[in-house]
Amino acid sequence: xxxxxxxxxxxxGLRVTPQRRAILELLKENGSHPSAxxxxxxxxxxxxxxxFATVYNTLAKLAEAEKIQQLEIDPQRKRFDHCLxxxxxxxxxxxxxxxxxxxxxxxxxxxxEPEFKDVDDHxxxxxxxxxxxxxxxxxx
Amino acid sequence: xxxxxxxxxxxxGLRVTPQRRAILELLKENGSHPSAxxxxxxxxxxxxxxxFATVYNTLAKLAEAEKIQQLEIDPQRKRFDHCLxxxxxxxxxxxxxxxxxxxxxxxxxxxxEPEFKDVDDHxxxxxxxxxxxxxxxxxx
DNA sequence: ATTAGTGCAAACACTTTGCACGGGT
DNA sequence: ACCCGTGCAAAGTGTTTGCACTAAT
Numbered sequence: 001x002x003x004x005x006x007x008x009x010x011x012x013g014l015r016v017t018p019q020r021r022a023i024l025e026l027l028k029e030n031g032s033h034p035s036a037x038x039x040x041x042x043x044x045x046x047x048x049x050x051x052f053a054t055v056y057n058t059l060a061k062l063a064e065a066e067k068i069q070q071l072e073i074d075p076q077r078k079r080f081d082h083c084l085x086x087x088x089x090x091x092x093x094x095x096x097x098x099x100x101x102x103x104x105x106x107x108x109x110x111x112x113e114p115e116f117k118d119v120d121d122h123x124x125x126x127x128x129x130x131x132x133x134x135x136x137x138x139x140x
Numbered sequence: 141x142x143x144x145x146x147x148x149x150x151x152x153g154l155r156v157t158p159q160r161r162a163i164l165e166l167l168k169e170n171g172s173h174p175s176a177x178x179x180x181x182x183x184x185x186x187x188x189x190x191x192f193a194t195v196y197n198t199l200a201k202l203a204e205a206e207k208i209q210q211l212e213i214d215p216q217r218k219r220f221d222h223c224l225x226x227x228x229x230x231x232x233x234x235x236x237x238x239x240x241x242x243x244x245x246x247x248x249x250x251x252x253e254p255e256f257k258d259v260d261d262h263x264x265x266x267x268x269x270x271x272x273x274x275x276x277x278x279x280x
Numbered sequence: 281a282t283t284a285g286t287g288c289a290a291a292c293a294c295t296t297t298g299c300a301c302g303g304g305t
Numbered sequence: 306a307c308c309c310g311t312g313c314a315a316a317g318t319g320t321t322t323g324c325a326c327t328a329a330t
Contacts, residue, residue, distance in 0.1 A: 014310090072270070299313095
């Protein structure tokens with residue numbers, strides 16, 4: 001009952017199932033911002049009967065409850081990030097890896113400050129900063 | 141020969157066709173950042189035989205040549221922006237419209253300054269800032 | 281004349297859905 | 306016992322591709 005996955009799931013009113021806990025654990029351990037498909041195939045090893053439906057459903061519910069982030073940075077597919085502290089992302093066009101960009105010093109004001117809840121009269125709920133290019137490995 | 145669409149297409153070594161000129165003109169006149177599908181159906185009126193292949197191919201080539209921008213802000217589909225001057229985008233989760241955000245005063249340093257070509261040793265080619273929430277019409 | 285571009289249809293990749301069964305509460 | 310969650314398969318959506326024909330150079 002003290003496991004963080006159990007607490008997190010109960011917090012948002014979802015039933016605690018081995019599949020959901022496995023998805024959460026994989027997301028936390030895997031820093032590569034995996035896609036739903038990648039998560040599915042990774043979990044097949046430990047949960048041979050897991051299905052796409054479960055993975056997609058769970059990810060959607062976690063994202064809706066804002067327990068994970070859904071990234072639109074990869075043109076081909078949705079990618080997921082368990083990390084909730086404000087940071088941005090770098091996408092390598094060559095290898096497809098996504099790197100966290102923790103240094104957001106180029107943002108003048110923090111996204112979470114109240115003055116940024118409103119831009120041009122629109123109500124802003126989230127700000128994502130996506131950098132793209134070649135990563136340190138691929139640029140060689 | 142003096143038409144801007146002709147000049148633009150020749151500049152990037154593409155043949156000048158009525159379809160391509162129509163796509164460029166529609167993008168310039170349409171401030172709504174349309175998707176490929178929207179562009180296709182809009183052009184059907186004036187070019188009854190235009191095909192998806194042509195629209196997708198042309199948009200891909202224009203984006204590759206950096207004559208238009210491909211936006212990843214809409215979770216469902218790619219959206220296109222003819223405007224190349226640096227600006228960011230706001231996506232309304234309710235109505236799906238995309239608004240230009242011209243005021244980038246919240247960026248400490250301009251994306252195009254040399255120091256931002258490199259972050260964490262990665263070579264940065266582009267930075268996109270995506271705001272999401274409810275637009276001024278939908279938040280009522 | 282040459283060769284890139286077009287249009288059609290089929291194929292693709294990723295995601296979502298309907299439904300019966302099984303497991304969490 | 307209730308009903309949410311799972312797994313399967315099928316369907317859906319947006320995009321890409323192969324190919325023969327057409328048109329731009």
